[in-house]
Amino acid sequence: MSAYAELEAKAREITRLQEIQAITGWDEACMMPPGGGPSRSYALATLSGVIHERESDPEIGELLNKARSDGAPLDAWQSANLISIEKAFVEATAVPTDLVRAKRLATLQCEQAWRQARAENDWPGILPLLTEVVNLARQEADALADAMSLARYDALLETYEPDLRCADIEPIFEDLKSFLPELLDRVLAHQQAPLILEGPFPIESQRRLCEEMMRVLGFDFDRGRFDVSHHPFCGGVPDDTRITTRYVETSFLESLMAICHETGHALYQQGLPVDWREQPVGAALGAAIHESQSLLMELQVCRSREFIEFIARKIRAQFGHGEADAAWSSDNVYRHVTRVECGLIRVDADEVTYPLHVILRFEMERELLDGSLKVADLPQAWNTAMQSYLGLSTEGDDANGCMQDVHWYAGLFGYFPTYTLGALAAAQWSATAKKANPEIVPAISRGDLQPLLGWLRNHVHSQGRRINMQPLLEEVTGSQLDVNFFKRHLQARYLS
Amino acid sequence: MSAYAELEAKAREITRLQEIQAITGWDEACMMPPGGGPSRSYALATLSGVIHERESDPEIGELLNKARSDGAPLDAWQSANLISIEKAFVEATAVPTDLVRAKRLATLQCEQAWRQARAENDWPGILPLLTEVVNLARQEADALADAMSLARYDALLETYEPDLRCADIEPIFEDLKSFLPELLDRVLAHQQAPLILEGPFPIESQRRLCEEMMRVLGFDFDRGRFDVSHHPFCGGVPDDTRITTRYVETSFLESLMAICHETGHALYQQGLPVDWREQPVGAALGAAIHESQSLLMELQVCRSREFIEFIARKIRAQFGHGEADAAWSSDNVYRHVTRVECGLIRVDADEVTYPLHVILRFEMERELLDGSLKVADLPQAWNTAMQSYLGLSTEGDDANGCMQDVHWYAGLFGYFPTYTLGALAAAQWSATAKKANPEIVPAISRGDLQPLLGWLRNHVHSQGRRINMQPLLEEVTGSQLDVNFFKRHLQARYLS
Numbered sequence: 008m009s010a011y012a013e014l015e016a017k018a019r020e021i022t023r024l025q026e027i028q029a030i031t032g033w034d035e036a037c038m039m040p041p042g043g044g045p046s047r048s049y050a051l052a053t054l055s056g057v058i059h060e061r062e063s064d065p066e067i068g069e070l071l072n073k074a075r076s077d078g079a080p081l082d083a084w085q086s087a088n089l090i091s092i093e094k095a096f097v098e099a100t101a102v103p104t105d106l107v108r109a110k111r112l113a114t115l116q117c118e119q120a121w122r123q124a125r126a127e128n129d130w131p132g133i134l135p136l137l138t139e140v141v142n143l144a145r146q147e148a149d150a151l152a153d154a155m156s157l158a159r160y161d162a163l164l165e166t167y168e169p170d171l172r173c174a175d176i177e178p179i180f181e182d183l184k185s186f187l188p189e190l191l192d193r194v195l196a197h198q199q200a201p202l203i204l205e206g207p208f209p210i211e212s213q214r215r216l217c218e219e220m221m222r223v224l225g226f227d228f229d230r231g232r233f234d235v236s237h238h239p240f241c242g243g244v245p246d247d248t249r250i251t252t253r254y255v256e257t258s259f260l261e262s263l264m265a266i267c268h269e270t271g272h273a274l275y276q277q278g279l280p281v282d283w284r285e286q287p288v289g290a291a292l293g294a295a296i297h298e299s300q301s302l303l304m305e306l307q308v309c310r311s312r313e314f315i316e317f318i319a320r321k322i323r324a325q326f327g328h329g330e331a332d333a334a335w336s337s338d339n340v341y342r343h344v345t346r347v348e349c350g351l352i353r354v355d356a357d358e359v360t361y362p363l364h365v366i367l368r369f370e371m372e373r374e375l376l377d378g379s380l381k382v383a384d385l386p387q388a389w390n391t392a393m394q395s396y397l398g399l400s401t402e403g404d405d406a407n408g409c410m411q412d413v414h415w416y417a418g419l420f421g422y423f424p425t426y427t428l429g430a431l432a433a434a435q436w437s438a439t440a441k442k443a444n445p446e447i448v449p450a451i452s453r454g455d456l457q458p459l460l461g462w463l464r465n466h467v468h469s470q471g472r473r474i475n476m477q478p479l480l481e482e483v484t485g486s487q488l489d490v491n492f493f494k495r496h497l498q499a500r501y502l503s
Numbered sequence: 504m505s506a507y508a509e510l511e512a513k514a515r516e517i518t519r520l521q522e523i524q525a526i527t528g529w530d531e532a533c534m535m536p537p538g539g540g541p542s543r544s545y546a547l548a549t550l551s552g553v554i555h556e557r558e559s560d561p562e563i564g565e566l567l568n569k570a571r572s573d574g575a576p577l578d579a580w581q582s583a584n585l586i587s588i589e590k591a592f593v594e595a596t597a598v599p600t601d602l603v604r605a606k607r608l609a610t611l612q613c614e615q616a617w618r619q620a621r622a623e624n625d626w627p628g629i630l631p632l633l634t635e636v637v638n639l640a641r642q643e644a645d646a647l648a649d650a651m652s653l654a655r656y657d658a659l660l661e662t663y664e665p666d667l668r669c670a671d672i673e674p675i676f677e678d679l680k681s682f683l684p685e686l687l688d689r690v691l692a693h694q695q696a697p698l699i700l701e702g703p704f705p706i707e708s709q710r711r712l713c714e715e716m717m718r719v720l721g722f723d724f725d726r727g728r729f730d731v732s733h734h735p736f737c738g739g740v741p742d743d744t745r746i747t748t749r750y751v752e753t754s755f756l757e758s759l760m761a762i763c764h765e766t767g768h769a770l771y772q773q774g775l776p777v778d779w780r781e782q783p784v785g786a787a788l789g790a791a792i793h794e795s796q797s798l799l800m801e802l803q804v805c806r807s808r809e810f811i812e813f814i815a816r817k818i819r820a821q822f823g824h825g826e827a828d829a830a831w832s833s834d835n836v837y838r839h840v841t842r843v844e845c846g847l848i849r850v851d852a853d854e855v856t857y858p859l860h861v862i863l864r865f866e867m868e869r870e871l872l873d874g875s876l877k878v879a880d881l882p883q884a885w886n887t888a889m890q891s892y893l894g895l896s897t898e899g900d901d902a903n904g905c906m907q908d909v910h911w912y913a914g915l916f917g918y919f920p921t922y923t924l925g926a927l928a929a930a931q932w933s934a935t936a937k938k939a940n941p942e943i944v945p946a947i948s949r950g951d952l953q954p955l956l957g958w959l960r961n962h963v964h965s966q967g968r969r970i971n972m973q974p975l976l977e978e979v980t981g982s983q984l985d986v987n988f989f990k991r992h993l994q995a996r997y998l999s
Contacts, residue, residue, distance in 0.1 A: 023549035026542060030527050038534070042726035043743030046522060046780065053519035057553060230538035247539030284542065 010073035011081060014092050017067055019285040021095075024058050026244045033242040033249050037234045052111075059107070062099035071096065084288060087473045091287035098166060101154035102147055110143040114418035121416035128406040130386055137416060138382045144420050145376055160373055163421030168293030168428075170475040173373075176424050179431065179490045180366050186494055188396070191359055194347045194501040201342035202334040208259040208326060216259065216325045217252060217266040220318070224270045224304060225460045226250075227277050239265035241272035241301075245284060248273045259326075260343055264305060271304030272297055274460065278468025289471045294422060296476055298429025299436060300467065306358050306430065307437035307496070308459065313452035315341040345500060349397045351407040358430060359497060363396040368412070368423040376420060385409045432480065434492040436467065439484040506569035507577060510588050513563055515781040517591075520554050522740045529738040529745050533730045548607075555603070558595035567592065580784055583969045587783035594662060597650035598643055606639040610914035617912035624902040626882055633912060634878045640916050641872055656869050659917030664789030664924070666971040669869075672920050675927065675986045676862045682990055684892070687855055690843045690997040697838035698830040704755040704822060712755065712821045713748055713762040716814070720766045720800060721956045722746075723773050735761035737768035737797075741780060744769045755822075756839055760801060767800030768793060770956065774964025785967045790918060792972055794925025795932060796963065802854050802926065803933040803992070804955070809948035811837040841996060845893045847903040854926060855993060859892040864908070864919040872916060881905045928976065930988040932963065935980040 008016075031054070035047055071093050081089065117136040124133035145159075152162035157172075164171045218233060226233075231243065236251035239262075243249035250269035252262045275297060283289025291297050308314050319337035320330075328335040347357045353364040371388060374380035380388055389409040390401045401408030414422055440462040441447050447458045466483045473479075477487045504512075527550070531543055567589050577585065613632040620629035641655070648658035660667045714729060722729075727739065732747035735758075739745035746765035748758045771793060779785025787793050804810050815833035816826075824831040843853045849860040867884060870876035876884055885905040886897045897904030910918055936958045937943050943954045962979045969975075973983045 020549055023542075023546040024553070026546040027523060027527050027550050030530055030543075030546075031523050034526055034530060038530075038728065040725055040727055040743060042723070043740070046519075046740060046742050047526075049781070050519040050522040050526075053516055054523050057520070227538070229536055231536055232534065244539075244542060246542050247536060285545070 009079045010070045014070045022285045036236045067096045088288035102150045113139050118417045125410045130405040168295040182490050183362050207256040210254045212325050213259045241269045245279045248276045267309035268301045268305040271301035275300035278464045280469050280471045294425035295428040299432035302430050303433035310344040317454040362427045365427040367392045372420050431493040434496040438492050505575045506566045510566050518781045532732045563592045584784035598646045609635050614913045621906045626901040664791040678986050679858050703752040706750045708821045709755045737765045741775045744772045763805035764797045764801040767797035771796035774960045776965050776967045790921035791924040795928035798926050799929035806840045813950040858923045861923040863888045868916050927989045930992040934988050
């Protein structure tokens with residue numbers, strides 16, 4: 008067996024154990040009774056240990072050296088696979104085990120305490136725990152940076168999206184910082200308030216509507232499931248992709264739009280290259296590209312006027328309303344799904360203000376990591392930034408300020424930018440696809456997603472990790488990530 | 504750390520990985536979409552390999568030697584735990600890895616082919632595959648026998664119920680062989696045919712009834728779930744115990760009685776000793792004891808006249824029938840759940856004929872393993888035995904003869920006797936408990952299981968693997984497994 012073939016065999020075992028991890032993780036969120044929590048946490052931690060042990064197996068290091076030097080010819084996919092295997096090995100071995108353990112413990116404690124502290128708006132209570140997490144995250148970033156010869160924040164970005172650097176992000180965010188506030192003013196002046204959609208909306212009707220939406224968008228139920236969980240997410244594996252939403256009786260658009268978003272993630276996962284199922288190169292590329300697929304479905308397709316024309320009929324049928332009722336007209340539903348409002352909460356934000364939430368976090372987490380912003384000064388810095396970006400104050404309301412997102416409390420630094428990069432890439436894919444196939448838009452207005460899905464399958468989903476984000480965008484759309492697609496999309500949707 | 508403490512640490516990791524295995528196995532049966540099958544099989548096989556690697560870790564062997572010789576004092580539970588750890592190690596290391604792999608492959612192929620072959624009554628088609636499985640099972644039994652210094656069949660029994668031997672089983676089965684046929688004739692002459700219960704029975708009503716039954720019996724929903732699967736089973740782990748049933752619209756007693764049975768398994772699992780959650784000594788003792796708990800709930804409690812008095816009211820309420828309707832009277836429902844009939848199929852058998860099905864298989868599988876019965880002669884031998892035990896022919900109907908059970912085709916030899924030993928032990932526990940606490944029976948007639956459950960928790964469930972089956976029976980009931988409890992139970996129920 009060649010060194011490369013031995014590496015494939017080792018990678019295959021790791022992928023299979025990661026499948027087990029994905030399914031038991033999904034189970035914990037969707038199926039596990041409350042009493043099962045403690046023993047499950049231990050079981051999952053043990054499994055993580057087993058996987059980490061295999062990922063950092065020194066034999067992989069030796070085989071990588073051999074595979075690089077033995078001159079055995081590899082095709083493009085095999086070469087890309089070798090790069091992915093090496094990347095996983097470097098990341099797994101970069102951080103000393105003691106630090107991994109210390110950070111896991113600190114983030115578990117901090118995340119649990121955060122739930123309570125946020126509910127009680129208790130910033131002083133969480134401060135010492137977050138300080139410890141930031142401290143350990145900095146050490147982890149330094150260890151990764153050292154192993155990968157990257158700057159500290161770039162090393163974190165690398166773990167979420169291969170080859171993504173601050174240098175890619177900064178000019179884009181600077182552009183948006185000057186573009187969005189002005190656009191926002193114009194949109195707020197231009198938009199019309201929607202009529203209220205009167206509930207209640209029975210959960211079973213909502214569930215049926217969500218399932219119908221998934222079928223319309225192309226979700227393969229033979230290789231996936233649809234369930235309920237506390238927060239909507241997409242989990243599982245390519246041939247068993249599982250998405251969730253949550254319901255309240257008082258409104259339905261949130262759960263429906265969450266399903267559009269998660270189905271976008273799911274279609275990507277179900278469309279990953281079949282020939283590379285059990286190898287790293289067959290996995291999803293990174294967080295930004297994953298988000299580009301969910302946001303393409305949610306923002307570019309499902310909140311578009313042409314799709315709303317189609318789906319409003321299904322909505323009216325499900326809740327028993329006639330077309331004559333102005334509140335249930337497609338115009339009014341469209342006004343709901345494209346409503347722009349300045350708010351404190353990122354997850355509730357529309358696509359115009361969302362990037363400002365992300366930019367605020369991107370700037371702040373870099374300062375936290377390099378020490379120029381002290382953790383203790385976070386509430387004040389947050390308030391100042393919110394005033395500046397969205398004209399809102401979080402003075403005395405840290406629960407809806409710097410305590411609103413779990414990310415930092417869970418030790419996730421470097422993740423936030425991928426949300427906005429995903430929104431930009433979604434606009435870029437969408438414009439390119441529509442130009443390449445003029446049948447896409449008319450088909451969407453008939454509820455036929457096949458022309459678009461076929462294009463995505465071909466150009467994005469089936470590419471796995473063959474090449475990284477920027478070269479893939481360049482190959483498919485003719486340019487690297489370009490903010491102008493997103494800007495044109497916002498102008499067309501919100502100012503026309 | 505003492506050698507014993509190191510062993511506990513290793514055992515803990517294995518238990519945690521087994522928990523992951525239990526949950527992903529449950530998921531495969533209850534949740535997995537069809538397309539997820541192939542990748543899940545590989546993932547589960549990989550996980551089994553990881554677990555087997557740890558179970559047979561040579562360091563465990565060295566630590567066992569040290570723990571035995573270092574003179575560190577162990578209490579009774581720790582000593583029992585050491586025995587369980589050693590047993591798992593001996594069984595894991597007994598069989599050469601090549602043989603494990605060959606048998607796994609052969610049984611997977613044979614079991615898959617069996618589904619088709621049984622459906623088509625195609626004995627010649629399955630014969631070569633079964634021959635190979637029997638051949639490998641014999642080799643495995645020899646390897647186990649060698650490692651444990653036991654006779655071949657005893658070595659297999661040992662893997663299902665610690666310290667259970669043919670010498671325990673033979674006198675009991677000889678006794679039943681002379682007792683049951685005569686009893687059967689008298690019961691058939693004595694019993695009254697029940698009135699038909701007219702359906703259909705809506706699935707949702709059946710589901711509610713099953714859930715109500717589980718609550719009555721004491722299932723802890725905070726530490727468990729209830730779902731649907733192709734065959735009823737009990738899975739999961741002590742703090743997350745999951746049972747299933749299946750429904751047909753044309754009848755409801757099968758799914759309800761399946762739930763009584765599985766809840767018995769579940770109550771045992773949920774009641775295992777909390778202090779030993781992650782150690783082998785805290786696990787269920789063996790297959791016979793597990794079955795004694797399911798059959799105690801199903802046969803001793805749920806099919807008893809006093810419980811039927813109570814539950815018939817719930818049944819009538821669920822399906823909207825009045826007490827005046829003779830078919831829905833508790834007398835008639837009781838006649839249904841205690842109906843005795845000679846039939847070809849073991850899983851459909853009543854408690855009077857069931858042991859004859861088991862004895863037939865026990866005798867035949869021992870002959871298969873020692874070679875005195877050739878696999879090719881199985882259909883003829885089956886037909887002869889069925890004629891002799893139940894007066895029924897399977898001539899030309901192997902699908903309902905020697906092809907009806909999956910066990911042999913899946914390589915499970917030595918398991919069948921535990922069904923009947925479980926039924927005997929159930930009668931023994933039940934008689935002992937009722938004698939110890941006269942409140943148990945009147946409470947059952949009010950639908951209050953607490954007095955019985957408290958006794959079981961105390962004397963059986965919380966004992967884990969502290970001592971083996973026969974000493975446990977002796978300690979709690981005053982005698983080792985005694986067929987007379989079962990015989991008295993049958994006489995009282997079916998001839999009074």
